[in-house]
Amino acid sequence: MSGFDVGASVRVRLAYPTGHCRTPFYCRGKTGVVERVCGAFRNPETLAYGQDGEPQLTLYRVRFAANDLWADGEPGVAVEIELYEPWLESA
Amino acid sequence: MSTDHHHHDHDHEHIDHPDTDAGPWSEHRYIEGALRELLIEKGVVTAEEMRAQVERMEGRNPGLGARVVARAWTDPDYKARLLEDANAAVDELGIEIQPTHLIALENTPEEHNVVVCTLCSCYPRNLLGLPPDWYKARAYRSRVVREPRAVLREFGTELPDSTRIRVHDSTADMRYVVLPRRPEDTEGMSEEELAALVGRDAMIGVSVVTKD
Numbered sequence: 001m002s003g004f005d006v007g008a009s010v011r012v013r014l015a016y017p018t019g020h021c022r023t024p025f026y027c028r029g030k031t032g033v034v035e036r037v038c039g040a041f042r043n044p045e046t047l048a049y050g051q052d053g054e055p056q057l058t059l060y061r062v063r064f065a066a067n068d069l070w071a072d073g074e075p076g077v078a079v080e081i082e083l084y085e086p087w088l089e090s091a
Numbered sequence: 092m093s094t095d096h097h098h099h100d101h102d103h104e105h106i107d108h109p110d111t112d113a114g115p116w117s118e119h120r121y122i123e124g125a126l127r128e129l130l131i132e133k134g135v136v137t138a139e140e141m142r143a144q145v146e147r148m149e150g151r152n153p154g155l156g157a158r159v160v161a162r163a164w165t166d167p168d169y170k171a172r173l174l175e176d177a178n179a180a181v182d183e184l185g186i187e188i189q190p191t192h193l194i195a196l197e198n199t200p201e202e203h204n205v206v207v208c209t210l211c212s213c214y215p216r217n218l219l220g221l222p223p224d225w226y227k228a229r230a231y232r233s234r235v236v237r238e239p240r241a242v243l244r245e246f247g248t249e250l251p252d253s254t255r256i257r258v259h260d261s262t263a264d265m266r267y268v269v270l271p272r273r274p275e276d277t278e279g280m281s282e283e284e285l286a287a288l289v290g291r292d293a294m295i296g297v298s299v300v301t302k303d
Contacts, residue, residue: 022263024209026236038192041264059263070237076255079236082263 003058004088008034010062011091012083020048023087027079031091032064035080043084057084152220155186156268157289159195159218160300161282164273170197173270181218191217196259197270198296203250205243205296206259206267207235215266219291226295235297236260246297259296269296277302 004010014029022044037060042053063080066073116124130136159181163170173180177193193215196204208214209232214222225231235242239256243249250256259267271293277285292298 022210024260024262026209038265044263059265061265063257066237074238074240074256076252077239077258078255079258079260081260082265084263 003037003085004034004060004090006034006036009091010034010060010088012062013087013089015087017045019045021045021087023083024081026069027062027064027081027083030064030069032062032068032081035061035063037061038082041084057086059084060088062088148216148221151216151218153289153291153294154286155220156215156218156291156294157286158184159186159268160270160289160294161286163195163270164285165282170270177268186218188217191215192265193218194259194265194267195270196257196267196296198272198299200254200272202255202257203243203296204257204259204267204269205235205239206261206269207232208261209233209236210260210262213261213266215268218266218268219294223291243297246292248298269294271296271300274300274302 009031010033011031012023012027012029016028037058039059040056041059043055043057044053047053060083061080062083063078066077066079067075069079127141131138131141159173162184163173163180169180169183172183173195174197177195178188178191180195181188181193196206198204207226212222212227214226216222231242236258239258240250243256261267271289273285274288277288288300288302290298290300293300
């Protein structure tokens, strides 16, 4: 996978798959900026079901302005969330 | 022993483990008890290994994090290393941090950091010990991402409007510790004296460190 660089604008997929995942509902479909690349980690969506979590996925920290998450988001507030690469697309 | 949780028939008796509170068992307590007994009966872990792990985790406490903060306040090079690679910096002080992937976040007059896990209760236990109950409560988890200034105010933490707030949702593999601002008029204090000022909540980011 080509991956995203720090500073890249990314959108979280607006998807509602069944089963375990680590993507909070409140950021789905929202656009933010890559704050750092955390490295490769085992996939929690398969680890949760007794599998080995391979292949590993790149984990990003994405920064969202609060008012991009919520209509009444507070000015001067950012929320940073760890998201795995398959949940992100270029924005 | 009480029998109020024995609704089923089988060929061995449950015991009330010595760390079990009196009173009726909750559903989760049943699950934990059953899992614990099975792991031991099947030889996956021994009772001694389980006890030792509980002792090890309960031996962790915010004093470990406070040592890291005090060192960062008194040694600018250490602070730089902590912000660059928190695992390595914590290792330097002889604090066992693996397998945690730690990120340290510096509070400044311009920017305040606060940590939450909206999905569950992810917390840097190796550095701070067990999380407080409020950290696991739905109210904190749902509100601090949405209205952090109000939540901080309820914790007694008033920040100027000009201070930006970064809320860190530990949703996956990383864990976070906040490096609070060093209080004024502490230039003459030793590293140990400084560490004594640093509380758990300041390292989560819901409070600030004061001299008194």
